[in-house]
Amino acid sequence: MNEGRDKAWRPGIRSSIFLWVFAATVVPLTLLVLVVTAWSERQHLAQVDRQMQAGLDYLTSELERRLTFERDVIEALAVSPALQRFAAVLGEVEDGDEGRLDELRRRREALASFLEEFQAVFLDVGTIRVLDRDANTLIKVRFGSRMSERVSGIKPYEYAESEAVDDFFSGEIRDLPPGKVSYVLLPPSRNDYGFRGQAPMLDAIVPLQDGFGEVVGYLMVNSSGVQIDRILELSPRFYHARLLVAEINPDLPERDGMLLYDEGSSLNFSTAHDGGRRLADVAPTLYARVLEEGNGAMDDPADQWRYYYNEFLPYPDQLISWILVMQVPEGEISAPFRRIRLGILLFAAVALVLGLALANLGARRLGNPVVELTQNLRAFAAGRPLKPMRPVRIRELRDLQLAFEDMARTTREAERERDQAERMLLQSAKLASLGELAAGVGHELNNPLNNIKGLLSLMRRELKAHPELLKDLGAIEEETDRASRIVRGVLDFARQRPPRYQSIDLPQLIDES
Incomplete structure (x- = not known):
C-alpha cells in the first residue's frame, strides 16, 4: 500500500511554487486583461460604428x-x-x-x-x-x-x-x-x-x-x-x-x-x-x-x-x-486589440519563463534544506549517523531544523537512559539470582555450622579437664560464629531486608578482620 502511494506522482517544490505563483498571479491577471480587452473592443467597435x-x-x-x-x-x-x-x-x-x-x-x-x-x-x-x-x-x-x-x-x-x-x-x-x-x-x-x-x-x-x-x-x-x-x-x-x-x-x-x-x-x-x-x-x-x-x-x-x-x-x-x-x-478595426492580445501572450510567455526561474530559485532555497532534512530523517530512522545541516535564513525552515535536532538529541538521550535502565535491570536480575544462590548456599552452610556449634558445646563439657583443648575449642567456636555471621549476612542480602544501623568498635572490627 505504501509502495503504491510512493510511486504515485506528486508535484515537487519547484512545480508547486510555479503552480501557486502562476495560478495566483499570471492566470487571474491574464483573464482580467482579456476580459478588459474584450470589453474595450466592444466599446471601440461601438465608437467606430x-x-x-x-x-x-x-x-x-x-x-x-x-x-x-x-x-x-x-x-x-x-x-x-x-x-x-x-x-x-x-x-x-x-x-x-x-x-x-x-x-x-x-x-x-x-x-x-x-x-x-x-x-x-x-x-x-x-x-x-x-x-x-x-x-x-x-x-x-x-x-x-x-x-x-x-x-x-x-x-x-x-x-x-x-x-x-x-x-x-x-x-x-x-x-x-x-x-x-x-x-x-x-x-x-x-x-x-x-x-x-x-x-x-x-x-x-x-x-x-x-x-x-x-x-x-x-x-x-x-x-x-x-x-x-x-x-x-x-x-x-x-x-x-x-x-x-x-x-x-x-x-x-x-x-x-x-x-x-x-x-x-x-x-x-x-x-x-x-x-x-x-x-x-x-x-x-x-x-x-x-x-x-x-x-x-x-x-x-x-x-x-x-x-x-x-x-x-x-x-x-x-x-x-x-x-x-x-x-x-x-x-483594421480589431488591429489594436490584436496587438494587445499579442502583448498579453508575450506577457504570459515572459511570466511563464520568470515563473520557472523563480520556481527554480525558490526550489533550491526551500528544497535543499528539505532534502537534507529528509535524508537525516531517513538516517535517523535507520540508526545511521546524522549529517550536519547547513543553516538557512528562512525562519520556518530554520525552526524545523532546530526542532529536528532537538528531537534527535532528546531521542538519543532517551535511548541512553533506556539502555542504562536495561543494564541496571539486568544487573538487578543477576543480583537477585545471586541472592537466591547465596540463600541456598547459606542454608546449606548454616546447618553444618549449627551442628559444629552443637558438637563444640558437647566437647567443651567433655574436655573441662583439658584446659589446653578448651582453648582450641574456643578458637574454633569463634571462627564458627564468624562463619555464621557471614552466612547470616548473605541471607539478609538475599532477603532484601531493610538495613539495620548500630554502633561498632572500629579498632576491634579491624583487629577481627
Missing part, C-alpha cells in the same frame, strides 16, 4: 446639398430670360404661326450661345437639351459646345438629334409638373452613352411654359458627375475604408443594385456604366440587408468585411435610393 455612421451622415448631407444646389440652378436656368423668350416663340410656332420661324432660329442661336457660356461656368453640367413638346431635341450643348447637327422632321423647324420615336418617354414627360425639376431616364437613343452603357444618374427635366401657361417644351440637364465624384473622393476614410454607392430601383430591374461608384474597381459617376456590376454580386448579404433596412452596420464573415450603409434619396420625385456603403476590413 458611431464614427462611421457620422461620416456617412456627413457624406449624405454633402450630396444632398450638392444635388439641391444643382436643382436650384436648373430651376433658375428654366426661368432665365433667354430660355423664356425662346419658349414664347416656340409656343407660337407650335400653335401654327410659321411666320415666327426666323425669330425662332435667332432665339435658338442666342439660347445655344447662352447655354455654352452657362456650361463654361457650371462645369458639373454634362449635357443640356431643349426639347419641344413631343420630346424632339432642338438644342443640345455638351461640354461647352453646341451640337451642330441638323435633322429635318415633320415639324417646320430642324432638330439637333434624330426625331423621337419613344412614345413611352414622350407620354411620361407630358405628365410632369410644370416649373419643377423632375427626374427621368432617357431612352438609349437619347442618352450620352447610347446602347453601350447605363447612365449613372437620371436626367433632370423642367417643363417650359409660354406666356399662357401652356407647356411648349422641356429643359433637360444631366450631371457630369465630376462634382459628385469629388465629394465622394474627398470624404473622410477611416480604417482604410472603401466607398461603394449602389442604386436601389425595384421598378427597373436592369438598374436595381447597379454599382454607381466603387473605389475598388475605379468606377465613378463621371464614366459610363455597363450595368454588369451589381451589389447583389459584390455583397449579396449586404444587398439583402439594405432591402430590409436603409441604415445600419453588419459583418459579412464570408468576405471578412464590415459594412456601414446609409440610404439616400437623390431624386425627390422618384422611389429610387442610393445606398452609400463604407466597406471596412474587419482586421
Whole structure:
C-alpha cells in the first residue's frame, strides 16, 4: 500500500511554487486583461460604428446639398430670360404661326450661345437639351459646345438629334409638373452613352411654359458627375475604408443594385456604366440587408468585411435610393486589440519563463534544506549517523531544523537512559539470582555450622579437664560464629531486608578482620 502511494506522482517544490505563483498571479491577471480587452473592443467597435455612421451622415448631407444646389440652378436656368423668350416663340410656332420661324432660329442661336457660356461656368453640367413638346431635341450643348447637327422632321423647324420615336418617354414627360425639376431616364437613343452603357444618374427635366401657361417644351440637364465624384473622393476614410454607392430601383430591374461608384474597381459617376456590376454580386448579404433596412452596420464573415450603409434619396420625385456603403476590413478595426492580445501572450510567455526561474530559485532555497532534512530523517530512522545541516535564513525552515535536532538529541538521550535502565535491570536480575544462590548456599552452610556449634558445646563439657583443648575449642567456636555471621549476612542480602544501623568498635572490627 505504501509502495503504491510512493510511486504515485506528486508535484515537487519547484512545480508547486510555479503552480501557486502562476495560478495566483499570471492566470487571474491574464483573464482580467482579456476580459478588459474584450470589453474595450466592444466599446471601440461601438465608437467606430458611431464614427462611421457620422461620416456617412456627413457624406449624405454633402450630396444632398450638392444635388439641391444643382436643382436650384436648373430651376433658375428654366426661368432665365433667354430660355423664356425662346419658349414664347416656340409656343407660337407650335400653335401654327410659321411666320415666327426666323425669330425662332435667332432665339435658338442666342439660347445655344447662352447655354455654352452657362456650361463654361457650371462645369458639373454634362449635357443640356431643349426639347419641344413631343420630346424632339432642338438644342443640345455638351461640354461647352453646341451640337451642330441638323435633322429635318415633320415639324417646320430642324432638330439637333434624330426625331423621337419613344412614345413611352414622350407620354411620361407630358405628365410632369410644370416649373419643377423632375427626374427621368432617357431612352438609349437619347442618352450620352447610347446602347453601350447605363447612365449613372437620371436626367433632370423642367417643363417650359409660354406666356399662357401652356407647356411648349422641356429643359433637360444631366450631371457630369465630376462634382459628385469629388465629394465622394474627398470624404473622410477611416480604417482604410472603401466607398461603394449602389442604386436601389425595384421598378427597373436592369438598374436595381447597379454599382454607381466603387473605389475598388475605379468606377465613378463621371464614366459610363455597363450595368454588369451589381451589389447583389459584390455583397449579396449586404444587398439583402439594405432591402430590409436603409441604415445600419453588419459583418459579412464570408468576405471578412464590415459594412456601414446609409440610404439616400437623390431624386425627390422618384422611389429610387442610393445606398452609400463604407466597406471596412474587419482586421483594421480589431488591429489594436490584436496587438494587445499579442502583448498579453508575450506577457504570459515572459511570466511563464520568470515563473520557472523563480520556481527554480525558490526550489533550491526551500528544497535543499528539505532534502537534507529528509535524508537525516531517513538516517535517523535507520540508526545511521546524522549529517550536519547547513543553516538557512528562512525562519520556518530554520525552526524545523532546530526542532529536528532537538528531537534527535532528546531521542538519543532517551535511548541512553533506556539502555542504562536495561543494564541496571539486568544487573538487578543477576543480583537477585545471586541472592537466591547465596540463600541456598547459606542454608546449606548454616546447618553444618549449627551442628559444629552443637558438637563444640558437647566437647567443651567433655574436655573441662583439658584446659589446653578448651582453648582450641574456643578458637574454633569463634571462627564458627564468624562463619555464621557471614552466612547470616548473605541471607539478609538475599532477603532484601531493610538495613539495620548500630554502633561498632572500629579498632576491634579491624583487629577481627
